Amino acid sequence: MSTDALRTRAAALDERHQATDLRERFALPDGVVYLDGNSLGALPRAVVGAVSDAVEVQWGRDLITSWNTHGWWDTPRRVGDRLGRLVGAAAGQVVVGDSTSVRLHQALHAAAALRSDRRVVLADPATFPTDLYVLDGVARQVGWIVEHVTPDEAPARLAGSQDVAAVVYSHVDYRTGRLWDLPTVTRAAHDAGALAVWDLCHSAGAVPIGLDEHRVDLAMGCGYKYLNGGPGAPAFLYVAAEHHDGFANIVPGWHGHAEPFAMSGGYRPAAGIDRARIGTPPMLSMIALEAALSAFDGVDIAAVRERSLSLTAFLRECIDVLVPGTAYASPDDESRGSQVAVRHPDAYGVVQALIARGVVGDFRTPDIVRLGVAAPYLTHADMLTAADHLAHVLAADEHLDPAFTTRNAVT
Ligand SMILES: Cc1ncc(COP(=O)(O)O)c(C=O)c1O
Numbered sequence: 001m002s003t004d005a006l007r008t009r010a011a012a013l014d015e016r017h018q019a020t021d022l023r024e025r026f027a028l029p030d031g032v033v034y035l036d037g038n039s040l041g042a043l044p045r046a047v048v049g050a051v052s053d054a055v056e057v058q059w060g061r062d063l064i065t066s067w068n069t070h071g072w073w074d075t076p077r078r079v080g081d082r083l084g085r086l087v088g089a090a091a092g093q094v095v096v097g098d099s100t101s102v103r104l105h106q107a108l109h110a111a112a113a114l115r116s117d118r119r120v121v122l123a124d125p126a127t128f129p130t131d132l133y134v135l136d137g138v139a140r141q142v143g144w145i146v147e148h149v150t151p152d153e154a155p156a157r158l159a160g161s162q163d164v165a166a167v168v169y170s171h172v173d174y175r176t177g178r179l180w181d182l183p184t185v186t187r188a189a190h191d192a193g194a195l196a197v198w199d200l201c202h203s204a205g206a207v208p209i210g211l212d213e214h215r216v217d218l219a220m221g222c223g224y225k226y227l228n229g230g231p232g233a234p235a236f237l238y239v240a241a242e243h244h245d246g247f248a249n250i251v252p253g254w255h256g257h258a259e260p261f262a263m264s265g266g267y268r269p270a271a272g273i274d275r276a277r278i279g280t281p282p283m284l285s286m287i288a289l290e291a292a293l294s295a296f297d298g299v300d301i302a303a304v305r306e307r308s309l310s311l312t313a314f315l316r317e318c319i320d321v322l323v324p325g326t327a328y329a330s331p332d333d334e335s336r337g338s339q340v341a342v343r344h345p346d347a348y349g350v351v352q353a354l355i356a357r358g359v360v361g362d363f364r365t366p367d368i369v370r371l372g373v374a375a376p377y378l379t380h381a382d383m384l385t386a387a388d389h390l391a392h393v394l395a396a397d398e399h400l401d402p403a404f405t406t407r408n409a410v411t
Pocket residue numbers: 099100101102128130131170174199201202222
């Protein structure tokens with residue numbers, strides 16, 4: 001197929017998926033194909049006004065009264081409920097604030113307390129490093145033995161076992177983009193009396209998750225990737241309603257107290273998901289995330305996923321035509337999340353050369369050109385543009401230029 005034929009196909013596909021083209025809701029620079037929304041999502045237009053109001057009116061004019069008059073106090077739960085729709089959680093089970101690492105720490109301690117008679121926890125050795133670090137830290141604190149078992153291997157390990165307290169998995173692998181089978185692994189965990197804890201960083205806002213439907217116990221994820229909450233956006237924590245009474249908050253700060261302003265000397269947890277709160281939330285970032293979530297208004301996450309599958313399939317088709325013989329780390333079928341991961345021995349240079357051409361992806365060690373596809377603001381035409389630039393970079397050996405191979409980028 002020629003580039004012209006691909007262009008015609010891109011136009012037809014964009015026409016077919018017009019209902020989920022939400023690009024107008026985002027402010028993106030001209031001439032850039034942004035394929036790093038799985039690290040830092042693009043800026044939703046609604047955030048600009050919301051943050052400006054938060055600074056000038058809420059903070060600048062209304063000062064401390066904003067905790068009441070602008071609903072600041074309830075933000076963690078209010079934004080949590082709004083986010084809950086995107087991850088399949090009914091109201092009152094998601095709280096927003098703090099970082100993913102902190103939320104994971106809380107969730108793991110809560111899981112250990114809920115299954116205090118068991119000692120083993122299963123985790124994927126290839127998961128994002130912070131998950132391994134936090135897990136090892138908690139394991140040392142609670143006496144857990146961490147077994148490295150991939151999500152695929154988990155059902156066999158769990159079958160007939162009685163020693164596993166919890167499984168802790170990422171829904172989508174940050175490097176390969178592999179979407180793991182959350183329903184099957186969660187069911188296998190439950191059949192063995194274990195809890196299922198999921199890191200949703202790379203699926204929230206991109207893939208239907210169905211937390212309630214699949215009876216996930218605890219889950220957390222970033223606010224700054226596909227949810228577009230901005231750099232350092234607050235994370236979220238899901239605690240299934242059935243665990244609220246038994247949820248022991250390892251960081252029992254005063255915002256999770258039943259009567260915070262009683263200022264009593266002893267901790268008494270609030271009812272429901274509020275007991276997972278810790279301390280003062282970063283209000284400007286909370287307001288930014290709340291506004292960012294409005295970019296999903298009126299859109300079902302299943303429709304976002306449908307668009308994403310079409311975009312990633314087309315991106316791969318374009319690469320296969322324009323760069324024959326390309327090797328991939330990401331799956332070819334529906335077991336991929338919302339990214340295409342290309343393997344290349346000079347992946348770092350390829351990524352830098354692409355960025356210089358306005359195609360922004362990222363490098364993940366050792367050999368991955370990671371192309372994240374945030375469906376709401378990308379088109380099939382963008383996919384072709386990206387593949388076309390990749391072909392040009394490789395044809396002209398731009399990726400070998402010392403300007404692109406010197407490793408000086410942190411991300
Ligand atoms: C799977 C996963 N977990 C956790 C994190 C990050 O956690 P934090 O926001 O606490 O740095 C990331 C990305 O940075 C991630 O990809």
